Amino acid sequence: xxxxxxxxxxxxxxxxxxxxxxxxxxxxxxxxxxxxxxxxxxxxxxxxxxxxxxxxxxxxxxxxxxxxxxxxxxxxxxxxxxxxxxxxxxxxxxxxxxxxxxxxxxxxxxxxxxxxxxxxxxxxxxxxxxxxxxxxxxxxxxxxxxxxxxxxxxxxxxxxxxxxxx
Numbered sequence: 001x002x003x004x005x006x007x008x009x010x011x012x013x014x015x016x017x018x019x020x021x022x023x024x025x026x027x028x029x030x031x032x033x034x035x036x037x038x039x040x041x042x043x044x045x046x047x048x049x050x051x052x053x054x055x056x057x058x059x060x061x062x063x064x065x066x067x068x069x070x071x072x073x074x075x076x077x078x079x080x081x082x083x084x085x086x087x088x089x090x091x092x093x094x095x096x097x098x099x100x101x102x103x104x105x106x107x108x109x110x111x112x113x114x115x116x117x118x119x120x121x122x123x124x125x126x127x128x129x130x131x132x133x134x135x136x137x138x139x140x141x142x143x144x145x146x147x148x149x150x151x152x153x154x155x156x157x158x159x160x161x162x163x164x165x166x
Contacts, residue, residue: 018089025049036078048082055086062117064090069113073097073106073120083119094119 012020024033025045035042043051056064064070070087072094074080087094095113097106110118 016088018085021052021085021089022049034078034081038078043078043082048085051082052085052089055083056089059086059090059092059117059119064092064117066091068092069095069115071095071097071106071110071113071115071118071120073099073118075099075121077121079121087119 015023025048029046029049030044032042033045033048059070064087068091070090070092072080072083072087074083084094084096095109095115097109097118101109
């Protein structure tokens with residue numbers, strides 16, 4: 001058992017997870033990176049990178065930056081993993097939030113962490129979580145990854161919170 005668990009090895013401490021991911025994409029862009037029943041197969045590294053890069057750009061435009069926490073509210077899924085990588089690629093840190101927690105606990109965790117953004121899934125938004133609604137102009141038509149980004153200023157207003165899909 002001790003030999004089996006001996007996983008010590010050199011890790012390039014000067015590289016971020018995003019950098020290591022990009023290196024893997026260069027090495028094997030057409031290999032399956034993520035498999036999911038919902039995806040009816042999987043995403044290749046190239047497809048996952050495209051999704052991550054697009055979402056990271058949106059997160060940066062909405063305020064995700066180094067040393068900034070972004071809440072991530074989703075069930076475990078391929079979408080959640082892609083959102084996590086996108087938050088990291090945007091330079092931020094993610095705060096995993098359990099979808100089964102009461103809204104009051106979620107709000108406490110977001111405020112306590114000083115998070116500027118909350119990223120959640122369409123499933124959570126459709127449940128009417130914390131008064132989130134999606135304007136028609138942000139319907140996300142034709143997108144392979146749909147999530148909602150809510151600024152905490154919008155969240156604090158309660159009803160009428162605006163969600164943005166991409």
